[in-house]
Amino acid sequence: MRRLLGVVAATAVACQAAPAPTAAPTGAPETPVRGGRVIEGTFADARTLMPMLANDGASQAVSGLIYDTLYRVDPKTGELLPNLGAWVASADGLTYTWRIAPNAVWSDGVPITGADYVTGVAAVARSAKTLRASGFEDIVGFTDYRTGKAQTITGIVVDPSDPKTFTVRFTRVFCPALTSAFGPAAGPLPAHVFDKYLAPGRGAAIDDAPENMAPPVSSGPFLFRAWKPNDEIDLDRNGAYFRGPPYLDGYVLKVVRDATAMATQLKTGEITLGPIEPTDADDVRRREDLRIYTFQEPSYTYIGWNLRSASVPALADPRVRQALAYGLDVDAVIRQALLGYGVRVYQHHLTGSWAAADVAQLRRYPYDPARAEALLRDAGFTLGGDGYYQRDGRALEIRVMTNTGNRVRETMLRMAVEQYRLIGVKITPDLVALDAMVQTLSSRSSDVPAWIIGWKLGVEPDPYGIWDSASIPDPAKRTTGYNFGAFSDPAADRVIEAARTPPSGDCRQGTRAALYRELNRILNETQPYAFAFSPITLLVAPRALRGADPGTFGAYSRIEKWWFAK
């Protein structure tokens, strides 16, 4: 799932470009001891602990500690690995057979079985408020169940002789199905708790179940204890966790005001895990009791160009967009806006992801004002007396929108104004509130010539919603999507589709990676975005914390093995 950049994600790939890597504790092997709680700071409270309703980072993080998932994600590579279950796909790619770990039980001792997966999928089908239903629509019988035409989801069959084994059949080969239909939204959810809300005639009662806010049982490393809204969520150790009880007594998610308060509380010890701003890095690094984990965020920030802009038709010309890429000193932006804690990006998929193209094969667009101006001249522009390029009597002037209150984006916009002026392009800043920006981009993106925003990327690399021509939003046609710049390239559409629904049924990582490399090459060449940077997360914890190894694709990997040295 992708989300707008909001709360700093405490996730991601160890970053080669981190300015000051931190050393792991050294010395003789230590014996883990039980005790202590991780108190993680967050800028926004969780909203729900029901996985299929969780759309924000805090809700996903906490519900993920309570409900374990069928697969887990390697925090460094994003590779899917067996977890609560292990799977086998059929040769035609249409059927997945899962077997749940024999020792996997709910915290009350009830075995976790295929019926709990059925409950998870049925909850998605019954819900009126989930945003996850589209990820399940390819399961045979899901839509009939959702619309009330069937009483069961026929495509999911639990083995009567072994309730821990189940098969799921899909109507078509859809490569992202593995992450969506078996991901966190599917649970498994405890059938003995939630089935009462899923009975025929109960409508969407599952949405308002009190257990969504206070789960009574857990399959993950921690159990729910208490939730004080806008303050903290307390979890206790789950002694029945199938990988063994965690060493930690518990986990607490604590809401803090802002980055200043976060840094303060990390220093006072009121918080024991939390991200800090680059401006606080030196101060924290000087402290002997704290350490900083640095890793690349699974996100990138960019300037999007509207290829169908009526006010700036020149943006439809790839030479103009390439000129704008050469005319922006992204490294300077990283230095100034992020104090160096960022990694330059050249493509949609993040460097380190299996879906990314080798950067050596891509155009780097180093800051080169002369080349930028040459490209503008090639595109038919001439320098006017006012210092700005013009064509057909029209100056090259672009209104760039971004949201107020985001210091990094505001700095980037300010620098873009200065740097583009040097190559004869006039930028008009357009600062608006985030909600107004979202509204504008969602409902009338054709009116926005350019914008600065970020995408947060998930484990599944399918970029359909951002780059496929079918994802150009058009309220008149009732089409939605995030292709705000109206990028449309038949070759790009072909590779996106082939990596999503291959006629051969081949969803292997290697096959898809080759297709995504081609897509990234097209994007790098045509520059529908001025791809800018991916921030580096600075995650602070006490030096006494052992076992933590956060990465781009997960902060809590093996949290049951975390412990505090005395």
Added chain:
Amino acid sequence: MRTFILRRLLYAIPTLIGISIITFAIVRLSPGDPIRFFTFGVQDITAADIERLRAAYGLDKPIPLQYVDWVGRILRLDFGRSLIYNKDAGQLILELLPNTLQLAITSLVLQLVIGVPLGVVAALKRGTWTDGAIRVFGVAGHAVPAFWLGLMLILFFAVQLRWLPSQGMLTVGADVWDLPDRLKHILLPAFVLSLTGIATYSRILRTETLDVLGQDYVRTAHAKGLRERTVLFVHALRNALIPMVTALGGILAVLVGGALVIEQVFSWPGLGRFTFQAAIAKDYPVIQAGTMIASVLLVASYILRDIAYAVVDPRITVK
């Protein structure tokens, strides 16, 4: 008196209706769409999904109809479900209201315990350096921004000295009845919240005490040979405190509103901070519930003030 109270209660009804209309209009007419905002960036979401969500939250009807629905529900004490928490908005507000009241009442106590004696001392020591110092403190109490003072106190007492916690209401894992822990947490925010009030009350008390001390009945009391302490506490101070009722009436509501900044600075899990964050997140039901509950508190406190004023000052007659 009964007629007076009834009349004040009747006056409160159009006031609250007006507030409800204004609040509803401001919230609904502000730019942005909460459903678009919540769903932005979610993969493969369709126009039908968005419409389904709008219907699920009752946002698909025309705004006037939504207002009528909302008013109908709040008359049954149903404030709707929070778009963020998917939980009863009124229940959420009522869960957090005690936290804010705890802060506001502690602050009020500090204002009275510190502000009243300071005002009296300033009046009794009129023209001395003590009077000067208290007056300077009064000016500073009004002039220093609360958020700045809060941050400075956090830096000094929490980060440097480590005497007090910087944020929150209770140490993580502490028992809810751990009174010393609660006191440690509330000290800084309550002090900062009370500063303006301390300055105000010390000034009012100084002026009123000086005024009363010059009255005939005080001179008479002195002439009767009463002790200085008796004159001050039994005759002068009692009368000097009457204008305080005006200042105190509504103070709780003002504190509840004013606590927003303090709750933000000290991450105090109260109503103000919660409503503020709901406004940022466009959680309509919570914004509306928070505003209405705070408005009811404000109107009720003004009514109580008027009643109390009529009771304590025999010169005032009510009709």
